[in-house]
Amino acid sequence: MPELVTRRVCLLGFGKVGRRLCELVARNDDELAARHGLRLRFVAIGTAGHGSLLAPAGVSAAEALELAADRESERRAFPEPARPGVDLLLASGADVLVEATPLDPQGGRLAIAHLEAALGHDADAITVNKGPIAWDYRRLAALAAAHRRRLLFEGAVMDGCPVFSLFRSCLPDCRLLGFEAVFNSTTNFILDAMGEGGGFAAALAQVQAAGYAEADPAHDIDGHDAAAKIAALANVLMDAGMTPDDVPKDSIRDVTAERVSAARRAGRRLRVLCTAQRNGAGGPVRGAVRLAELGPEHPLFSAGGSTLSVLLRTDLMGTVQIAEHGALPEQTAYGIYSDLIALHEGR
């Protein structure tokens, strides 16, 4: 059995993903110790309105879940009042921050402040919130390097699917020339529901009732979530230095049921396609979120519902396709889990 190292985790965000992370760690505590010599202890957990946990001595994931368990079952709350994330992080003495608060489409400022506080105070940082990577990756990566800390974000773009680590670890010397992707399951579900004959509003209501869209799905419908994913992937793998504001976005609000049905009759599918490519050697990277009709010959034709997929176009290895079937908060929690192990093993 390897010697045990304890990592002190501050988790900001205890919603779908944060809670699944605690459940996953609770299930795998013994495995983490036996296989990796890693013991994870939660020293703080923060929410916006569901209380906070501050436990500088550290509690296990199972204990953290227990502490919140006697509150509401789906939206669990901690006994202490909620407090600002940076205060909680600094009071906890954490050596790793897990950022799992919602995306702020106006620049990701709050999550950026959380990451800055961690990296500036001797903590590594893991984020599944794509905002900081989409809006401010270069500066945060430089901050991490200056403080000899790590910044990891495997779950930020394709949940737990290893798009970043696969590219960096398994495709040595490859340059990413561009990518095409179907990155948003909410718009897949809406477009498919419209293909059944209803208009946009009816399809949206149907998808919301099934739990596949948020109460306010504007970020998905108007392309903001997709643009943030494009910027995050391009910033990390293409050194694009872009933000979601640089990405033109098609909205699916004005798509008619006739258009979706006509595509379907022709054996084609309407999809929100996310693209980026570099214009000329050393030129700028341009991204776009656009509605596209994909025929069966297109490698992304089968992406739909909660199946997401990306085509990575490289100089040395041609085109590599990665697909994820059934994107759920569990997969995103696994993205954090894999980052925690990568941190521990110095990968």
Ligand SMILES: NC(=O)c1ccc[n+]([C@@H]2O[C@H](COP(=O)([O-])OP(=O)(O)OC[C@H]3O[C@@H](n4cnc5c(N)ncnc54)[C@H](OP(=O)(O)O)[C@@H]3O)[C@@H](O)[C@H]2O)c1
């Ligand atoms: N769900 C997925 O499958 C998925 C996939 C990929 C990436 N992500 C990303 O993962 C992040 C979390 O997603 P989620 O689905 O878990 O969201 P969620 O269910 O809405 O939970 C968000 C959590 O963040 C808390 N929060 C909000 N503002 C906060 C603040 N200022 N300080 C501390 N906590 C704060 C919320 O508090 P309350 O509990 O009080 O509301 C809640 O606990 C998002 O950035 C999302 O884009 C999610």
